Amino acid sequence: MPLLIDSAPDCIVHKEHYSGDDIADFILNDNFADCAGFGTFMPGSTYGDDGTGAETLYMIVTWVGIAVMVAVLVAWVVYENRRLVAAAAGFTQTEPPATGPPPQPGGVGDVR
Amino acid sequence: MIGSLLAQVESLKDAASAAGQTQDSAILGEQFYFFTVVIMWLIHAGFMSYETGIARRKNALATAMKNILTIAVVTPTFYYFGWWIYNCNQPGLPIGPNSSDFTAAACQGGIPWSDAFGPNLTNNINLVFFLAFLLFSWTTASIMSGAIIERARLSAYLLLACALGSVVWILDAAWGWSAGGWMTLRFGFHDSIASAVVHGVAGAFTLGVLLNVGPRIGKYTREGLARQFRPHNLHMTLLGLMLIFTGFYGFYAACLVIASTAFPGWANIYLSPTTLGSIAMIITMGFAGGFTGGYFASRGDPFWTVSGGLAGVISVSAGADFYAPTLGYLIAMGSAAMVVYIGNWIEKSMRVDDAVGAVAVHGAAGFLGIIWVGVFAAGYPTGVNNVDSSIGGQLIGVATFLPLGFLTGYAMSWVMKKLNILRVPPEVELMGLDVAEYEPNLYLPEVAVASEQLVEPDGTAVDAAVVLRTARDEVVI
Numbered sequence: 001m002p003l004l005i006d007s008a009p010d011c012i013v014h015k016e017h018y019s020g021d022d023i024a025d026f027i028l029n030d031n032f033a034d035c036a037g038f039g040t041f042m043p044g045s046t047y048g049d050d051g052t053g054a055e056t057l058y059m060i061v062t063w064v065g066i067a068v069m070v071a072v073l074v075a076w077v078v079y080e081n082r083r084l085v086a087a088a089a090g091f092t093q094t095e096p097p098a099t100g101p102p103p104q105p106g107g108v109g110d111v112r
Numbered sequence: 113m114i115g116s117l118l119a120q121v122e123s124l125k126d127a128a129s130a131a132g133q134t135q136d137s138a139i140l141g142e143q144f145y146f147f148t149v150v151i152m153w154l155i156h157a158g159f160m161s162y163e164t165g166i167a168r169r170k171n172a173l174a175t176a177m178k179n180i181l182t183i184a185v186v187t188p189t190f191y192y193f194g195w196w197i198y199n200c201n202q203p204g205l206p207i208g209p210n211s212s213d214f215t216a217a218a219c220q221g222g223i224p225w226s227d228a229f230g231p232n233l234t235n236n237i238n239l240v241f242f243l244a245f246l247l248f249s250w251t252t253a254s255i256m257s258g259a260i261i262e263r264a265r266l267s268a269y270l271l272l273a274c275a276l277g278s279v280v281w282i283l284d285a286a287w288g289w290s291a292g293g294w295m296t297l298r299f300g301f302h303d304s305i306a307s308a309v310v311h312g313v314a315g316a317f318t319l320g321v322l323l324n325v326g327p328r329i330g331k332y333t334r335e336g337l338a339r340q341f342r343p344h345n346l347h348m349t350l351l352g353l354m355l356i357f358t359g360f361y362g363f364y365a366a367c368l369v370i371a372s373t374a375f376p377g378w379a380n381i382y383l384s385p386t387t388l389g390s391i392a393m394i395i396t397m398g399f400a401g402g403f404t405g406g407y408f409a410s411r412g413d414p415f416w417t418v419s420g421g422l423a424g425v426i427s428v429s430a431g432a433d434f435y436a437p438t439l440g441y442l443i444a445m446g447s448a449a450m451v452v453y454i455g456n457w458i459e460k461s462m463r464v465d466d467a468v469g470a471v472a473v474h475g476a477a478g479f480l481g482i483i484w485v486g487v488f489a490a491g492y493p494t495g496v497n498n499v500d501s502s503i504g505g506q507l508i509g510v511a512t513f514l515p516l517g518f519l520t521g522y523a524m525s526w527v528m529k530k531l532n533i534l535r536v537p538p539e540v541e542l543m544g545l546d547v548a549e550y551e552p553n554l555y556l557p558e559v560a561v562a563s564e565q566l567v568e569p570d571g572t573a574v575d576a577a578v579v580l581r582t583a584r585d586e587v588v589i
Contacts, residue, residue: 036234037227044227062192062225069188073274076185077267077533080549084265087548088537 007057009044011035113353121430136441137373138236144370145240151362152247154169156183159254161258162352163261166468168564169344172261175182176268177531177550178261182253186277190249191229194278196222197243198285202264239486244366245285248310251363255314256521258468260321262341263328263541266549268534270525270572280520284313285579286515291383299508300499302379302492305367305391307481313517315475319464320521327465329565330576330583337569338460340577341467346414353418357399360425364391364432382495386433392433398425401444409449416455419447419469423477427451430481431489437490447480479514482506537582538584 011034041058062077160179167175199222221238223230229239253273260269288295289309295301303309332338343349365388369379380386399421406420424444428435435443455472458464464471486503494501528534535541538546564576 032233036131037230038234039227039230039232042227042230055471058227059225065188066192066224069192073185080265080267081533084536084540084548085372089545091539091543091548 002026008036009041009042011044012038128392133194133373137371140372141237141370142240143544145237145244145366145413148362148366149240149243149247152244152251152359152366155247155359155363156250156254158352158357158359159251159258160352161355161557162349163258163468165345165348165350165352166258166343167261168544170546170564172344172546173550174266174545175261178257178266179254181266181270182250182257182273185274186249187246189274189278189430190282191242191381192224194249195245196401197279198222198282198290201283202290202294202560203244203297204287204294204549215405229466229531230537244518245282247366248285248306248363251444252281252310252314252317253277255311255474256318257323257472259318259466259469260325262545263535264321264325265533265536268525268528271528272317272321272521275520275524276314276488280317280517281310281313285309287512288509289370289381291381293495295505295508295512296382296495296499298499298521299505300494300497300501301482301505301523302382302485302489302494302501303430303482304382304386304433305364307426307428307430308478308513310478311429311474312478312482313513315471315473315478316514317521318466320469320518320523321525322466322471323462323535327463328467329538330580331465332463333569336463338463339489339569340567342565342567342573350414352417357421357425360395361392364395364429364536367391380433384494385432386493390434391432393437394428394435395425397437397440398428398432398444400424401441401446402427402448402488403447405448406452409452416452418457419473420452423451424448426474426477427481427484434489434492443484443488443554447477447484451477452479479510482509542580542584 012034013031013034015031032038038044041061057066160176163179164172164176196219200219221235228235229242230239232238250256253276256272256276257269273566284295285306286301287293288301289306290296293301307365328341330339331341353539367381368386368388368391369383371379376385377385378386382565402421402424403417404420405424407417409420412414424447427447428440428444432440451469451472454476455466455469458466458469458471466472483503484507485501486506490500490502492501493499494505525534534563536545536548564580565573566576566579567573
């Protein structure tokens with residue numbers, strides 16, 4: 001029994017030993033014989049069957065991924081904006097007169 | 113009785129043999145696309161090196177990180193909706209008289225919760241084919257990334273990359289780079305290795321973005337003459353281009369459909385016959401012609417010579433499945449020469465600061481590429497309706513892809529500009545993006561204290577400090 005989550009589709013059977021129905025002696029195929037797609041949370045159905053692919057759990061997991069992706073993009077904009085505004089303020093305070101070479105990384109104008 | 117049994121046994125053997133062949137063919141196809149994906153990673157290593165070398169030292173790390181992070185955002189967006197756009201929008205947009213058949217098996221393969229997106233014993237191809245297209249998507253974003261270096265925000269670039277890599281180019285691919293696309297079915301549009309589908313559209317999108325992001329501070333004098341920023345490592349740039357060229361062989365191969373159990377074993381994206389050897393030959397002749405044209409048109413300028421090779425290849429891509437080698441060589445040479453002049457015109461007359469010449473090299477060469485098919489290779493049946501390629505069909509492609517790329521890039525970057533999230537603050541641009549975004553002490557002290565130089569329009573190299581600060585105070589961005 002899985003410790004926390006059993007995400008395997010129902011089409012997977014659990015045979016304890018090698019089966020004579022396995023196609024080759026190095027692929028334990030028989031446990032998966034009734035499956036097509038058998039990834040985590042997948043329905044185990046045949047691809048394209050009746051035009052449907054996934055069932056509830058797999059779709060929920062997918063939508064969680066979509067929500068995270070959108071959140072990451074928004075966070076990227078907000079986070080970078082904060083860093084740039086802070087850096088610009090720091091550069092303005094420490095900017096030397098425009099008569100010599102510009103401040104370089106690690107040089108006079110480096111505020112970090 | 114025995115005869116009947118023997119016949120049944122033979123029939124079963126034949127069926128088993130056919131099934132075995134089908135399985136072998138599927139696994140061969142799976143391996144083929146897998147290795148094209150591996151080779152195509154070199155394109156992105158190349159773009160990173162290319163752009164980083166062009167950048168001034170103070171922006172080198174930010175430029176490289178931008179390229180790497182393309183993968184972080186275009187991959188999930190292309191998975192969640194890009195592949196759906198390609199598979200479900202070939203007849204047209206989702207809503208309207210030509211809307212798609214969403215119950216089709218091919219469409220189902222593009223939906224992110226389809227069980228074709230995972231270990232699936234009945235489908236060896238969907239995931240590797242998806243990955244090949246994903247690498248094309250990264251390429252479109254990378255085409256834009258170099259043009260806007262040293263002043264665009266990372267986050268702005270990433271949003272634009274998602275739009276270009278996961279929506280714009282893949283929509284045009286659905287329409288004109290598939291056997292069932294409406295441009296192919298109705299007009300015989302032919303762009304077999306994606307001259308305009310990838311490069312042209314990305315170049316048009318980039319031009320739209322560049323008009324809003326504006327030039328780098330100090331790029332133009334008060335009189336509007338162009339200054340040159342010195343690349344901090346031109347050798348790195350040339351190496352990057354060579355990596356891109358190597359990756360292009362994977363790109364070209366991935367544009368073919370492999371069907372090893374059917375004669376002749378290979379088809380272009382429109383399912384018309386070709387061979388892997390023929391497209392490899394054209395790409396090589398394209399490089400040769402492109403380098404030559406770029407060299408002479410630019411009078412031996414290293415950047416434009418090597419970029420000419422890229423432009424040459426892009427210009428022969430659309431007809432690479434049936435061009436004669438000599439035709440490929442000549443088209444590439446002429447196109448590369450034209451691209452050098454177009455690039456200089458964009459910089460000096462349009463006053464658009466395209467740091468890597470992407471609009472000319474990818475955009476102009478890409479659209480030239482599909483026009484050349486109409487001029488030199490009309491009459492080839494294209495797509496499942498077998499409509500002949502023609503100049504009319506190719507011009508339909510220009511008229512569709514150019515506004516699709518340009519307007520979306522312009523509109524999206526215009527909104528970002530209004531929201532003030534498109535460009536870094538001027539203070540950060542002068543100091544360098546590396547210091548603001550990343551580690552301040554990147555270089556050894558003896559390297560760090562070297563002053564920045566730029567080249568005035570008359571060819572004089574001057575210290576950049578005063579020029580840039582004066583330009584910042586004068587220019588309203």
